Amino acid sequence: MQRKLYALLALLIVMSMVLAACGGSTATDAPADTGTDSGDTSTDSGDTGDDAMDDPMAMYDPATVTGDVVTAGSSTVFPLSERMAELFRQAGYAGNITVDSIGSGAGYERFCVEGESDIANTSRPIRDTEVESCQSIGRNPIEFRVGTDALAVVVSSENDFVTDVSMEELALIFGEAETWSDVRSEWPDEPIQRFIPGTDSGTFDYFVEEVFDENEEPILAASNTQLSEDDNVLVQGILGSPYAIGFYGYAYYAENEGALNILSIEGVEPIRENVDNNSYPLARPLFIYSDATILVEKPQVASFIWFYLTNVNDEVVDVGYFPASDADLLAARNAFLAAVGR
Amino acid sequence: MTDLSQSQTAQGAAASEQPTAAGSLRRKRRIGEVIIQSFLFLCGFLSIFITMGIVYELGKESLLFFGSRQWENSNKPITQRIEVDTTQFAVSTSGFTLDIEDLIRVDEELMLITGLDETLVTVERGFDGSEAVAHNAGAVIEIATEATLREFFTTTQWNPQIGQFGIWALATSTLLTSAIAVVVALPLGLATAVYLSEYASQKARNTLKPILEILAGVPTVVYGYFALTFMTPLLRSIFGKDVVAIYNTASAGIVIGILILPLVSSMSEDALSAVPRSLREAAYGLGATRLETAVKVVVPAAFSGIVAAFIVAVSRAIGETMIVAIAAGAGPAFTFNPFQSAETMTGHIVRISGGDLSYDSLDYNSIFAIGLMLFFMTLALNIFSQRIVRRFREVYE
Structure with missing residues (x-):
């Protein structure tokens, strides 16, 4: 009796494991792929990293620095910082580097108010009030431009009626309109299902600023709105219905390109050319912020940022964003050199 | 501990040896049992104490939620200079929408909105004991949001950030x-x-x-x-x-x-x-x-x-x-x-x-x-x- 029971239990457990393995495969595919991708590129970038580092920078060799690096902030910058952290480790860094995806506002809060993080990853420039709180804990934020994100407004590929919207229509779609036909009469009379980043995210702030003239009331009051800091939740929601629409950083669109349609804004497609010449209305800069004292006191942080700035252009397209202009990147490197006193 | 148990068994043995002694029939305080009893009581007390702590903490923070007046930047600046006795002034069209009976704050002064006409706002100056002073054009209006129990239980929209508190x-x-x-x-x-x-x-x-x-x-x-x-x-x-x-x-x-x-x-x-x-x-x-x-x-x-x-x-x-x-x-x-x-x-x-x-x-x-x-x-x-x-x-x- 007892034995039979155990056999049955064992069978159940094995079966559930098999089921779990089957179910899990789709979920783990994507990260596994990117993992191997970066593995391939790592050796290259490691080399270029070494080449790029002249002798004076030897103290920032990833293999020689010790101690932890704590970064937190924008979910948009997250994939990029995560990739750079991975390469940094592969280049020989042996400490712990954490990249938290908590939203730009929260990233600044952790950097400027609590002072727990060494680097803030953000998708909007720092505000004056945030600079003030940073200064009140003795930090002077330095900005490093690392790339450009085009905010993607996307619908499911099953949606065959929307391809292009104006900024006014965007405000309607994410604000007062109840159904698609409220926006344009030829669109179907179906409720709009909205999937937007949560209020802690820089993406949300940026969208409200650009589309709603800084008034977050209409977008928060809109019915049928799902908010999440987790961009994958949004992707899944938008995939779920032809009447769903959402927006988020370009990288998440790139990851799900086949199943999602990206919209043109005011007739401008979000492609490299349009982002570079600033004609795409929803393009925005990506930054990391740190502080000169931190850079001097914690060589591992300086090492990571220098590594970031020298290698980011090799990776940024692969992660799904657009590279920053050469001038901006050069300015970032100069800011770094000035901060560490070289 | 071992001493204790030894002494107990010794007592027990003594008791069985002298069953006729009057003292042996009296109920003995067993130290081990007292310890166990007080431990059990402590466990029960602790769980009650923790529950009380949780209720206290929940209640305290909730009181902050219901009692406090939060100020939010409406991103809506004043477009003209306001003198000490001005009660009607123009505001920018951007930012939040204002409503009649909204409480607003410009610099340190509180004002109650009594009338609205497009971008022209009529207010009661120096509300709630604050001092009426002159403000320059471009001063920012902050809107008060206050959660009340009534709103909490009688409305159906929940968006604390824009002042909707319907649970x-x-x-x-x-x-x-x-x-x-x-x-x-x-x-x-x-x-x-x-x-x-x-x-x-x-x-x-x-x-x-x-x-x-x-x-x-x-x-x-x-x-x-x-x-x-x-x-x-x-x-x-x-x-x-x-x-x-x-x-x-x-x-x-x-x-x-x-x-x-x-x-x-x-x-x-x-x-x-x-x-x-x-x-x-x-x-x-x-x-x-x-x-x-x-x-x-x-x-x-x-x-x-x-x-x-x-x-x-x-x-x-x-x-x-x-x-x-x-x-x-x-x-x-x-x-x-x-x-x-x-x-x-x-x-x-x-x-x-x-x-x-x-x-x-x-x-x-x-x-x-x-x-x-x-x-x-x-x-x-x-x-x-x-x-x-x-x-x-x-x-x-």
Whole structure:
């Protein structure tokens, strides 16, 4: 009796494991792929990293620095910082580097108010009030431009009626309109299902600023709105219905390109050319912020940022964003050199 | 410790040697027992103390939520200079919309809006004892948001950031998911319990019960993804993609039902088994069939135990967090349609505390108010269940 029971239990457990393995495969595919991708590129970038580092920078060799690096902030910058952290480790860094995806506002809060993080990853420039709180804990934020994100407004590929919207229509779609036909009469009379980043995210702030003239009331009051800091939740929601629409950083669109349609804004497609010449209305800069004292006191942080700035252009397209202009990147490197006193 | 036990056995031995001594019959204080007793008392006291602490903390933070006036930048500057005695002035068209009776703040001065005409605002100056002073053009208007108990319970929109505090947007979804869970778990759980206690052979019972209890051991996050990746597609294939939203309360509710099923069946089965055998035998003796015995004699006799099981299960369903956070939706919505997305109270707490929540912000305080509401809901259920249990309790022997 007892034995039979155990056999049955064992069978159940094995079966559930098999089921779990089957179910899990789709979920783990994507990260596994990117993992191997970066593995391939790592050796290259490691080399270029070494080449790029002249002798004076030897103290920032990833293999020689010790101690932890704590970064937190924008979910948009997250994939990029995560990739750079991975390469940094592969280049020989042996400490712990954490990249938290908590939203730009929260990233600044952790950097400027609590002072727990060494680097803030953000998708909007720092505000004056945030600079003030940073200064009140003795930090002077330095900005490093690392790339450009085009905010993607996307619908499911099953949606065959929307391809292009104006900024006014965007405000309607994410604000007062109840159904698609409220926006344009030829669109179907179906409720709009909205999937937007949560209020802690820089993406949300940026969208409200650009589309709603800084008034977050209409977008928060809109019915049928799902908010999440987790961009994958949004992707899944938008995939779920032809009447769903959402927006988020370009990288998440790139990851799900086949199943999602990206919209043109005011007739401008979000492609490299349009982002570079600033004609795409929803393009925005990506930054990391740190502080000169931190850079001097914690060589591992300086090492990571220098590594970031020298290698980011090799990776940024692969992660799904657009590279920053050469001038901006050069300015970032100069800011770094000035901060560490070289 | 060893000294202690030795001395005790020595005492015991002494007592057995001299049974006639008067002192040996007196009740002895056993130090070991005193320690055990006070430890047990401490355990009980601690749990009460912790409960009181939680209620205190919830209440304190909720008071902050209801009592405080929060100022928010409306991104709407004044477009003209205001002198000390001006009561009507123009504001920019950008930013928040103002309403009559809104309390606004310019620099340090409070004003109450008494009239609105396009961008022309009429105000009562120097409100609430603040000093009326001149303001330059471009000064920023801040809007007050204040949560009141009345608004909390009588409105249906929940958006603390823009001054909407209607708890029902969240509470209805909690009630909806719990109701669906109950509809799934109660009949199934009770039927399982009746089968296990009245029909199943000893062998079948010994096999089935542990398996059922495995269900209770599955982590809720697993249930959450089960709801999202299995139950939702299933519902969508049955009712159609246009009817069932990708995040919906029905799939979350059904899966919560599965989660609480073992709780219902296991506790109800215990209650059914506790009914004395003589009752069943009497029923059989009167010519009742097995079904009649189960439904008309055993279930009513165990009613109070079954109700207790139900209430525990419902409390569990109301408090369930992970499943609803993953599968039910991520935006407050006042709806009774189970196929729509709606965020429950627990799901909302999880989502807004997922980013870094700044301390003392309205959002931060609001989660304690929601928590207190949840606490009162389960407390009410518990009181209700105690009443029922007391009322329907059948005592045999």
